[in-house]
Amino acid sequence: MKKLFVHSGSIGKLILLVSLFIILPLIIIPFYPEDLIYTPSFLIPGLLSAVLGILICVVTQSTNNEETFTTKRGSITVLFVWLYSFFIGALPFVLGGQLTFIQALFESVSGWTTTGLSAMDVREVPKIFLFYRSFMQYCGGLGFVMVMVMLIQGKQAMSLYSAEGHSDQLVPNLGKTARTIFLMYMTYLLLGTGLYIIFGMSAFDAINHSMCALSTGGFSTQYDSIGVYNSIAIEAVTIFLMIIGTTNFAVLLLISKRKFKQVAKVSEVRFLLLLLIFTVPAVAGSLASGLYISMGEGFRLSVFNIVSALSTSGFSTMSYAQWPAFSIGMMIVLMIIGGGIGSTAGGMKLTRVYLMYRIMKENIKKRLLASRTVSNPYFYRAQGKTYIDQTLESDTVGFIFLYIVIFIIGSLLITLTASCSLSDAMFEFASSLGTVGLSIGLTGPATNKMTLIIEMIGMLLGRLEIFIVIIGVHLSIKHASNFLNTRVRKVN
Helix, strand or coil: CHHHHHHCCHHHHHHHHHHHHHHHHHHHCCCCHHHHHHHHHHHHHHHHHHHHHHHHHHHHHHHCCCCCCCHHHHHHHHHHHHHHHHHHHHHHHHHCCCCCHHHHHHHHHHHHCCCCCCCCCHHHCCHHHHHHHHHHHHHHHHCHHHHHHHHCCCCCHHHHHHHCCCCCCCCCCHHHHHHHHHHHHHHHHHHHHHHHHHCCCCHHHHHHHHHHHHCCCCCCCCCCHHHHHCCHHHHHHHHHHHHHHHCCHHHHHHHHCCCHHHHHHCHHHHHHHHHHHHHHHHHHHHHHHHCCCCHHHHHHHHHHHHHHHHCCCCCCCCCCCCCCHHHHHHHHHHHHHCCCCCCCCCCCCHHHHHHHHHHHHHHHHHHHCCCCCCCCCEEEECCEEEECCHHHHHHHHHHHHHHHHHHHHHHHHHHHHCCCCHHHHHHHHHHHHCCCCCCCCCCCCCCCHHHHHHHHHHHHHHHCCCHHHHHHHHHHHHHHHHHHHHHHHHHC
16 A cells, blocks of 8 residues: 555645645544534545545556646646545535535635635534534645655655645655654644643643644634633743744744854844834724723733734724724735745735835836946845846746735625625735735625635735646646647547
C-alpha cells in the first residue's frame, strides 16, 4: 500500500487525504456519545472518497509521468482537488440533516477556504458538526498539498506546493519545510487551547477557537463569537493567535529561532505594525463618538476587530449593524489588504500592498528627479533583501488590478441578489474574497442561494489567489477541447 501511495499520481493521494479529513472528526464521539447517530454522515462520504482515491492511485501508478509535471499542470490538480473537497465536504452536513445542499456547499467552501461565513445557527448544531467546521478550517489553512508533502514527496511536490499558493520554502528540503510549519502550528494550537482553558473557556470551545484563530478562519461555537465571553483575557489570547495565523511562515520560523533583529527588518511586519498604529486609534475615536461609549471601550473594540479584519480571521466581539460609516469603511479596506503572503490569511496580502506603495513612490520619484537618476528599489523578506525587478512589479500590479475588478463586480452582484446597500455588499464581498468571515448581517441561514453562490466564488478565488483558478480553468477547457476534437476526428 505504501509503495502504491508513493508511486501513484497526485490526485489519488490528495483524494485519500481529503477522505481522512472527513472521517477524523469522529474521534470526538467518545466525548459526546449523543452524536453517535451522525457517524454514517461522515463514514459514508469518507469511505467512498477513500475507495475513489485508491482506484485513482491504482490506475495512475503505471501511467504516472512526473518528468513533465509543471506548476501550470499543477494548477489543474490543485483546482480539481479543492473543488472535490468542497463537494465531498458538504455531504456530512446534508446526510446529517443539518443543511440544504447549497447551504452545505457554502459551509464546506467557507470551512476549507478558512473564510468563516456561515449558513448555520450554531445554537442548534450538534457538537460533531461544530468540531468538523473548525477542523476543516485548520486543515484548509495549512493546505491539502502541504499536508500531503509532509507525509510523502514526489517529483510533482514542488510544482503542486507552488500551485497551491505557498510562496516560501523554509528549509532546503520541501518535506522538512512542511513538517516545520505543521510543528509550529501544533505548538501554537496547544498553547492557545491551554490559555483559553485557563481563562475560562470549556475544553471544547478552546480547541475549536484555537484551530480557527490560527487558520484565520473565524468559525465560532458561539452565536455571538468571542463577544459572548466578555473577557479581555480571552480577547487578548485570540488577538495573539490571529496575529500568529496572519504572520508569514518564514517569519514565524525566524521568531522560533529568536532572530528578532531579522524579524524587525521584514517589510511586511513593519507595514502591519504601521497599519495597526494608524487604524486602531482612528477607529477607536469613530466608535467612541458614533456609539456613545468611552474611549477605553472604543480602543478595546477597535483593537480586536481591526486585528480580526486585517488578519482575515473573522472573529467579532459585537454586531457591526450600528457601527459608524467611517469604521465600516476602514474594516472594508483592511479586509481587502489582508494578511501575510506566506500565511493562512487571505486578501491582497500585506507584501503586495506594500510593493504597490513602493512602486507608486518610485514612479513619483522618476517624475521629480533628474532623468539620469538611477534607482534600485528593494524590500526585506524573511529570507533577506529582495530587489523589486520588472517581473515582480508587473505581477504585483496585475494581481491587485484583477483583485479590485473582481471585488467591484462581486459587490455589485450582491446588491442585486441580496437587495442591499452598496456599502453592505462591499463589506460582505470583501469578507468573502478576502476569506475573512466577518458579516454585516447579510449572510446567515436565511440568505438566498444566488448570494451564497457569489460569495462561494469569491472564497475560491481568494483562497487560491485568482491566477491559479484562471490557469486551472483555462487548461481544463483546453484539454477538454483537444480531447473532444480528437474523438471527433477518430469518428470521422
